[in-house]
Amino acid sequence: MDVARNAAGDLVTLEQVRGLAVIPDLWCPGELPDGEECSAEVWTTALHSTKKAAAFAAHHGEGCDESSQRSKDRPGDAGHQHQQGARPVRWRMRLGVAEPSTGPDGRRRPNPDRPGQLTRRHRTEPTQQEADSADQRSFSTLLVNLVYGTMPAGLELVLGGQDPVPANSVIVHARDASIAARLNTDVIIWGSVAGYTRTRWDGLMIRLTDAADQVAILVDKKNLARLNITDAGALLGRHVIAFGRYTLPEESKRPHVRTLHATLAFNPRVIRRRR
Ligand SMILES: [Zn+2]
Structure with missing residues (x-):
């Protein structure tokens, strides 16, 4: 997480707190599935490290779209050079409606409560890796990234059941x-x-x-x-x-x-x- 909210309601970037003697109280501006703000307390990690990328961290509320299951390492962190390849960054936008249930290989299931006998589970088809790799994001968080100019390069968006589209086209x-x-x-x-x-x-x-x-x-x-x-x-x-x-x-x-x-x-x- 690169942006947090202060007591005045303004968003604050990592770069803005880097030079401060005392870090102000900050909260997570992410959104919970019901549309409310996460508001978890935020702290900084690795602010002065040369080995890891600095980040805001928090014990996020359940389903917060700023929480991430992924490694915090980023390309270019000292000691952590790794090839990203051509895989695009992809966000599945929360529309606030029930979406069609899809299996791990991207196929639809007739009944989300009953695992099908023919559906592969717990395994991703190598050629379909990208289909289920999208992080969920709220429109609130998308707006934060637009306002603060922190949109990931080459970002793709998944809107409901449609195929992913380049963010800058929509x-x-x-x-x-x-x-x-x-x-x-x-x-x-x-x-x-x-x-x-x-x-x-x-x-x-x-x-x-x-x-x-x-x-x-x-x-x-x-x-x-x-x-x-x-x-x-x-x-x-x-x-x-x-x-x-x-x-x-x-x-x-x-x-x-x-x-x-x-x-x-x-x-x-x-x-x-x-x-
Ligand atoms: Zn959060």
Whole structure:
């Protein structure tokens, strides 16, 4: 983990704490499966080591998307040169909906509660290694990486049951999200909140700063309830991210992206503490 949150709600990078005499209290900004922040206490490891990469560490909450089963060693750590090969970094995005159950070899199972007799278990097909190697990430964490410029190079995203796509083909900043470039495609759009209008169905149309063709994000009542947004005015100036279809309603000049599932997130977060 490269980024943590301080008491003021701001995100702090490892580089920012490296020079400090006293490390401030920090918490994990990761997201739990129910959409709340992990908020586990964070400490630093190997901050001054020449052998291992420095990192933020925490006893993460169950299912936190910042927790990792993987080694903390990274290419280029002193004494730990290793070949990464062509394997891409791949994140499976949490959509907040039940996803199809897939076996370890990537095949679908008819019943997730009953292991099939013909399905291989505990073994990955060598040619299919990448299919089940994706780390789960929330849209909140994706937004943190976009805002702080810490997106892994060559990142691929898995969105539901679709094939992995290059992150930079589906993620678009509001200023580049023109009708000409994106109409009728699925996009992950991000930007900062310039204003909002309430919709007829208790949702919000969120306007974005410097948005191409004034593209907005349409948020339904369910997403507002999930994020506990009661005062929409508090969203102004925050960064926002959402995944959905880029749509231009008939007889309208203004396009919008209609948020799919539970993919809406803000930074700083609206919900912070679980306790
Ligand atoms: Zn965590």
